[in-house]
Amino acid sequence: MTKAIMIIPPHADSLNIQYLTRAAQKISDHIEAVAIGPKAPSSLPKVIDKLWHYPIDQKSELSTEQCYQIINTYFEQGHLITLSGTFSKELMPFLAAKLNIMPMTDVIAINTPHFKRAIFAGNIIESITSSQERYVLSVRPSCFKQEYELSPLNAHILDPLDIVSSDQSLSKENSDLPDLLSANVVVSGGRGFASEENFKLLHQLAKHYGAGLGASRAAVDQGYIANDHQVGQTGKIIAPNVYIAFGISGAVQHLAGMKDSGTIIAVNTDPDAPIFEYADIGYCGDLFEVINRLLAP
Amino acid sequence: MKILVTVKKTIDYNVQAQIASDGKSVVEDGVKMGFNPFCEIALEEAIRIAEKHPDVEITALTIGGDTEHDILRKSMAMGAHRSVLIEADNTLDTLHKAKILSAYIAKEHYDIILMGKQSIDGDHNHIPQMLSALLSWDMGLFCSEIEIKDKSIFIKREVDEGIISQTINLPCILSSDLRLNTPRFIPLPKIIQAKTKPIEKISLNSLEVDYTPEIERTALSLPEKRQKGEMVEDLDQLIEILKGVLK
Ligand SMILES: Cc1cc2nc3c(=O)[nH]c(=O)nc-3n(C[C@H](O)[C@H](O)[C@H](O)COP(=O)(O)OP(=O)(O)OC[C@H]3O[C@@H](n4cnc5c(N)ncnc54)[C@H](O)[C@@H]3O)c2cc1C
Numbered sequence: 042m043t044k045a046i047m048i049i050p051p052h053a054d055s056l057n058i059q060y061l062t063r064a065a066q067k068i069s070d071h072i073e074a075v076a077i078g079p080k081a082p083s084s085l086p087k088v089i090d091k092l093w094h095y096p097i098d099q100k101s102e103l104s105t106e107q108c109y110q111i112i113n114t115y116f117e118q119g120h121l122i123t124l125s126g127t128f129s130k131e132l133m134p135f136l137a138a139k140l141n142i143m144p145m146t147d148v149i150a151i152n153t154p155h156f157k158r159a160i161f162a163g164n165i166i167e168s169i170t171s172s173q174e175r176y177v178l179s180v181r182p183s184c185f186k187q188e189y190e191l192s193p194l195n196a197h198i199l200d201p202l203d204i205v206s207s208d209q210s211l212s213k214e215n216s217d218l219p220d221l222l223s224a225n226v227v228v229s230g231g232r233g234f235a236s237e238e239n240f241k242l243l244h245q246l247a248k249h250y251g252a253g254l255g256a257s258r259a260a261v262d263q264g265y266i267a268n269d270h271q272v273g274q275t276g277k278i279i280a281p282n283v284y285i286a287f288g289i290s291g292a293v294q295h296l297a298g299m300k301d302s303g304t305i306i307a308v309n310t311d312p313d314a315p316i317f318e319y320a321d322i323g324y325c326g327d328l329f330e331v332i333n334r335l336l337a338p
Numbered sequence: 339m340k341i342l343v344t345v346k347k348t349i350d351y352n353v354q355a356q357i358a359s360d361g362k363s364v365v366e367d368g369v370k371m372g373f374n375p376f377c378e379i380a381l382e383e384a385i386r387i388a389e390k391h392p393d394v395e396i397t398a399l400t401i402g403g404d405t406e407h408d409i410l411r412k413s414m415a416m417g418a419h420r421s422v423l424i425e426a427d428n429t430l431d432t433l434h435k436a437k438i439l440s441a442y443i444a445k446e447h448y449d450i451i452l453m454g455k456q457s458i459d460g461d462h463n464h465i466p467q468m469l470s471a472l473l474s475w476d477m478g479l480f481c482s483e484i485e486i487k488d489k490s491i492f493i494k495r496e497v498d499e500g501i502i503s504q505t506i507n508l509p510c511i512l513s514s515d516l517r518l519n520t521p522r523f524i525p526l527p528k529i530i531q532a533k534t535k536p537i538e539k540i541s542l543n544s545l546e547v548d549y550t551p552e553i554e555r556t557a558l559s560l561p562e563k564r565q566k567g568e569m570v571e572d573l574d575q576l577i578e579i580l581k582g583v584l585k
Binding site: 158159 | 432
C-alpha cells in the first residue's frame with residue numbers, strides 16, 4: 042500500500058495535526074510525517090510510523106520552491122497530504138504541477154478513490170473520483186475531527202539541502218489571543234462595529250474570555266483589524282465549537298468560512314440579516330449593548 | 339513591458355449557483371455572469387501599472403469558446419490593449435489549463451502574468467502556482483500591493499499569519515487578493531467601442547499540450563443546510579447564554 046506523507050505546516054497546532062492524521066488514515070495505513078520549520082512536534086498520534094524533520098532557523102522562511110525541493114528530494118513516493126491554509130495553497134499546486142499530478146485541495150470528505158470538495162463558496166459540493174496512483178491533497182481539518190492519544194516520537198533529521206533561504210519578511214501583529222484556526226470559541230465582528238476604535242471592544246472581549254478573534258471582509262477592508270483574522274471564502278475557513286457573530290450580515294462569502302461551526306450565535310440589529318438563517322441562537326439588537334454587558338465586571 | 343492578464347467569466351458572485359439536471363454541472367443559461375472578481379482586480383492592477391508606465395502593453399486572455407468573447411471585449415473596454423482566446427473547453431481541470439497557459443506563454447514574450455488568486459466557481463486557487471512551477475518563474479501570491487521597480491517588483495501578500503513583504507524578479511507570476519484595488523467602472527461608450535476590437539484566436543492543437551485528466555467529477559450536490567435556530571428576545575437571557583459558552 043502506498044504510504045501517506047503528512048506535511049506538517051510550520052504553524053500547525055496539535056489538534057489540527059490530529060485531524061490531519063485522521064484524513065491521512067483515510068488514504069493509507071502507513072503514515073509518516075514531515076515537519077519543515079524551526080521545530081518538529083515532540084509527540085504525535087501513535088498511528089504515525091515515523092517523523093522527519095527538516096530544520097530551518099527561527100527567522101528564515103522557506104519559499105515554495107525550497108519546500109518543493111525538500112519534499113521532492115526526500116519523499117519520492119507516497120501520497121502527499123497536508124492541511125488547508127495559505128501554506129498549502131502555495132505549496133500543493135506548485136508541487137503537483139512539478140510532479141504532473143492534478144492536486145485535490147480543500148478536501149472535505151475522503152473515501153478513496155472518491156473525494157469531496159466545496160465549491161461556489163461552499164454552496165455546492167463537488168464529488169470527484171481519482172484514478173491517480175499518487176495523491177497530492179490538502180484537507181479541511183474541521184471535516185476530519187478526531188482526537189488521538191499522543192506519544193513521543195523522535196524526529197529523524199533530514200540533511201540540509203543546498204538551498205538559500207528567501208528574502209521574505211513576515212509582519213504579524215503580536216497576538217495575545219488563541220489561534221483562530223484552532224480556537225474553541227471564536228468571537229467575530231463585521232462592519233456593524235463602524236470604527237477601528239469600536240472594534241477594540243471585540244478584541245477586549247476575546248482576550249477577556251480567551252476566545253479567537255474573527256472578522257468579516259468588510260471589517261478588514263475598513264481597517265478595523267488585520268487580514269489574518271478574515272473568515273470566509275477568501276479568508277480562513279474555521280469550525281469552532283461556538284462562533285459568535287457581532288454585526289455581520291451573513292453574506293455567502295462569509296458563511297463559507299464558518300457555517301460548519303458547532304453552534305452559531307448572531308447579534309445583529311437587522312431582523313432580516315441572512316446570518317439569522319444559519320444561527321442556532323439569534324439576538325436582534327445592538328452589539329455594543331451586548332458586549333458592554335459581557336465586559337462589565 | 340508586456341503584461342498578460344488571465345480573465346475568467348463566472349456566475350456573478352451575488353447569484354446562488356444552481357445544479358443542472360445532469361447533476362454534474364451548474365446552470366448558466368439566463369444566469370447573470372461577469373468577471374471572476376479576482377480576475378477583474380488583476381486586470382485593474384495591470385491597467386494602473388500601464389497608467390504609470392506608458393510602455394506597458396496589456397493582453398487579456400481567456401480559455402473557452404465563442405461564449406467568452408464578451409468577457410474579452412469587456413476586458414478591452416476596461417483597458418486591455420489586446421485579447422487572446424485559447425479555444426478549448428473551459429471546464430478543463432486546473433493542471434490542464436496551467437499547461438495550456440504555460441505552452442502559450444513559452445511562445446510569447448511576457449514579463450508579468452497577473453492572475454486572480456482563485457476563481458469563485460471552483461474555488462481552487464491553483465493555476466498561478468502551477469504556472470510558476472511549469473515555467474520556473476518567480477511567483478508572488480495573494481498580493482495586496484504591487485509596486486514595479488526597475489527589474490524587480492515589490493509586493494505585499496496576505497497569508498494566514500499576516501502580511502509578507504517581498505521583492506521578486508521579472509519575469510514573474512502574480513496573483514491578486516481582494517484588497518489589491520477596487521476595479522473601475524466601465525463607461526458605456528468604451529463598451530461599445532470594444533465591440534469591434536479584434537480577438538486573437540489560438541487553437542488548442544497549435545499548443546501541443548499532452549495531458550490526460552485523472553480526476554473526474556462524478557456529481558454535484560447541495561451541502562446539508564443548517565436548521566434555523568431560535569431568536570432570543572431577552573437581553574439578560576442572551577447574556578447568560580453567552581457567558582455560558584464563553585467561560
Ligand atoms: C469574491 C469575494 C470574496 C469574498 N470573500 C469574503 C470573505 O472571505 N469573508 C467575508 O467576510 N466576506 C467576503 N466577501 C464580502 C462579502 O460579500 C460581504 O461584503 C461581507 O462579508 C460583508 O461584511 P459584513 O457582514 O461585516 O458587512 P455588512 O454586510 O455591511 O453587514 C454589517 C451588519 O452589521 C449590522 N449592524 C450594524 N450596526 C449594528 C449594531 N450596532 N449592532 C448589531 N448589528 C449591527 C447590520 O445590520 C448588518 O447586517 C467576499 C466578496 C467577494 C465578492
